[in-house]
Amino acid sequence: MRYLPKSDAERSVMLREIGVRTIDDLFAPIPAEFRVKGDLNLPRAFAESEIVDYFRQRSVENGAGYTSFLGAGAYSHYRPVVIDSLISRGEFFTAYTPYQPELAQGTLQAIFEFQTMICELTGMEVANASMYDGSTATPETVMMAARVTGRRTAVVARSVHPEYREVLATYARYQGLPVTTVGFLENGRVDLKALEKAVTDATACVVIQSPNFFGAIEDVAAAADIAHRKGALLVVMISEAVSLGIVKPPVEADIVGMEAQSFGVPPSFGGPYAGVIATKEKFVRQMPGRLVGETHDKNGKRAFCLTLTTREQHIRREKATSNICTNQALVALMANIFMTVYGREGLRELAKHNLSKAAYAAGEFGKRAKVLFGGAPRFNEFVVETKQDPKTINERLLEKKIVGGLPLKKFYPELGNAALWCCTETTTRAQIDAVVKEVA
Amino acid sequence: MSPIRKATTHVNQNEGLIFEKSSPGKYAWKLPELDVPEVDPHQALGAAARGDLGNMPEVSEIEIIRHFTRLSTWNYGVDTGLYPLGSCTMKYNPRVNEVASRMEGLAGAHPYQPEKISQGALLIMKVLSKCLIEITGMDAVTLQPAAGAHGELTGILLIRAYLESKGNPRQKILIPDSAHGTNPATAAIAGYAVENLKSNSAGMVDIPSLVAQTNEDVAALMITNPNTLGVFEREIARIAEILHAKGALLYMDGANMNALVGKARPGDRGVDVMHMNLHKTFSTPHGGGGPGSGPVVCKQILEPFLPVPVIVTKPNDILALDCDRPQSIGRVRAFYGNFGMLVRALAYIMANGADGLRQTTEDAVLNANYIRKKLEGCYDLPYPTPSMHEVVFSDRLQTKNGIKTGDIAKRLIDYGFHPYTVSFPLIVHGALMIEPTESESREELDLFIDAMRSIAEECERDPRLVLEAPHTTRVSRLDEVTAARKPVLRWKPKEQPAAAD
């Protein structure tokens, strides 16, 4: 087997030096009746070229080369080529968690820069070195708010991504954390009056998303006000990170939960992505996930290390802030490089392009169908209601190698024939014009 | 100093933070011409429009390439050399896995794209599922969990849902004192109380304690097998029986599967549910701390409770995702799992084939035992029980000069190796946990063994050399106390400009 750096002769010598006769002598601790006889029923070994062919074929069967108008928590942005060049360096790629800082300053400094940039973009004071993704960051923010406030219920807006809410429900059920859901208005934003009624002094936090699932930007200040008046925290989830280039960051929030996938991470059929939690400095000890801090070595040289590790599972075990061990480091590094490539001016221009493309598309759709939630500002997604079932429209589009907007009936049955459309900087005018024509 | 045969010194670039190289007007991006009318953000967004982006960096492409290239030279990876971290399984990350996962239709696939053009991805997931079931001797699988700890949570929630369906979820989970920290942390998140289970003098689960502590309040035992000492829990079938007799289930932490693949199957020995770590056993890259992937395999009794969606085969062999599962525990994450890692794991299985996987496991166990044999003279072996794929020593023979396992680990850096796992498992005082994996040649193992022997000698002859190590890295031992007392968690510019609005 070509990944195994040993010849049979070497194996024999080593067995002899260990003092056993055969390799199976080393498996003697496993009772014989439990040992596999022969080999498992698995595919035979493939040559490297056959492996490449196999996956290339799967890629063809998987819509390679199609134009997509899907968003809804996973966004198709252009990935600068330097990202893959750099993350493929073996020292980043094949390194372990930086528990031994003397040998991991590359990873640690990169994470420190990531934490800094997330703070700059979100308006928060500290940020962690990533969670699994935006959907799992959601329950983590709620559990954090529960720890900070000592309260055990939460209120979440129905305009938050439906799958984020499902994940929250799974976690909350076993934490004994009842969650109340509050609806949205005709402008697509959360119903603030209903929110006011739902928040009590047993509420640990209010959770909204901005831009929300429909692409609408929430009134973060008003939601913060409602939460704070009752002593609850405001959690703002962000699933389209590129929006931070042009949309005011949620500075009134106490905790921000983010999905960083838009920052140079391929959509990859749903993962791996990278979630982030950012918050105010005063809450840092209740924050889950890895944190990198600045320090110096014994010669006074600046260096970085994991810090505040007593929050984590390997020390506090069942009293840890979370059970999380991993930190999606490589994915966060992609996001880091993306943010660095675009930087201060580029992120703004990038966001402007997204805003403009979606505005144009919404305008064109509006001439042939109904664009919902018009009363609120939006970023790069919008909802279109058509006379025909969007599923039928999409079938037609698929034949032209176009993937249409996401039909919303399964998440929001009351919206009928509505679909969620997304345009990014990669969407061309020609593509928009072509797709609008198909929509009757 | 003894002759050090491996390259040790790290490239000593003084590369600052990216913000320190930033300067207005430098840029590394260019967008295409806007082909639609430009929107004025203040008109479109009103009060929600942002001012400028404050302290975000402005640098050129060459500076970015140099910055991250220099940073990378300060790291050690599997690509550099032996990485003996115990229970981490730092094996070779095959490059063909990267080519496979970057195919346009796979990397560019949106999770919500129509079923018709997702057959490629679904087939990959289905084939991988079948392989994992075959490898573990289980009946069903979910690929959704994002990492090992996430898999643990999913597994425990499956147990909880099953017990609830029988009328009583029960209150506690038994966890051996040798367990990884994620185990008790996970149990707590799943709403269970944790009860410690002592290990016996051989470092294995103490059967009399298990019998005494197993009752109708216990939902499950979380076991790692081989355990964190690298020792196979021989009594696993009996352990399963004791639990099942009281209606409790057996959860297995699959972190150490690298000792079992192709040689033994947990499902054959009474395990009801377990998670796998694709980033350990199945060669997906560690990437400096993630991403991972933690699929969960289980017996049929737990199948109805699996997270949604589940892959099903419709008529005409069309693959689909089924969300209509009334007993499901729900979602543990959005979408379907870390698909990019699933591709890599399948590519690894395909490159090996059944006999390659078996040979891999055999070499992993061979390598660990070789190290054990060669070092058992100079380092204390706290337990005489045979090791599988990893070996645990202690620093007992070295502590008389005030040297601890952490010091020996730091000195190992000077010999060109990454440290082993320090001070874990907790049941061994001053533990040195070493897992070489199958990816090491005899030559690399001998270099490691020579280094460890040399350090043992230094502990006698010249303790200061060890106590003040490492001597050859870019930074020496860090002040982690100040980092914890006065955390500095972000860079700040010297003069604080108005915050970005």
Next chain:
Amino acid sequence: MVVPHISPVLGDVGKVQIAHVCQRRADVGHPHKKEERKMNYPSELKYTKDDEWLKVEGDTGVVGITDFAQNALGDIVFVELPKVGTEVTAGKAFGTVESVKAVSELFAPTTGTVTAVNEELANAPEKVNQDPYGAWMIRIKLKDKAEAGKLMSSADYEKYASERG
């Protein structure tokens, strides 16, 4: 990887004690050996087997951790204390003390209500290492002064500490 840690285990299987810290020494030695100084146990104080000290001043008890404890914990980075007004119970945890790689619970020597908390420790936790008997943590209005009588004297505690090395 890391650490000796103290895991608070629920139920009656065991409880976290600072004593356990002493059994799990730090995983690195000290390059510059600390001066072998004699441990200090002021005679006017009372001591618990969880390594806290208690000073009785009228019907107030002042609480901190002993020289033995701070030495075993190593550099202290954070002290988590309850709010004024919290009820504490003898033998139950009232807070935690953290070093870089370990967390230990603090146990109340007596029952009562917290009347004062040493705010200085929030910014200067190292004071506990420098002056364990001056760096008080909480003051308690004692519910039952007789409880103090059940605690160890300085001589008993010194003996107890030396047995644990």
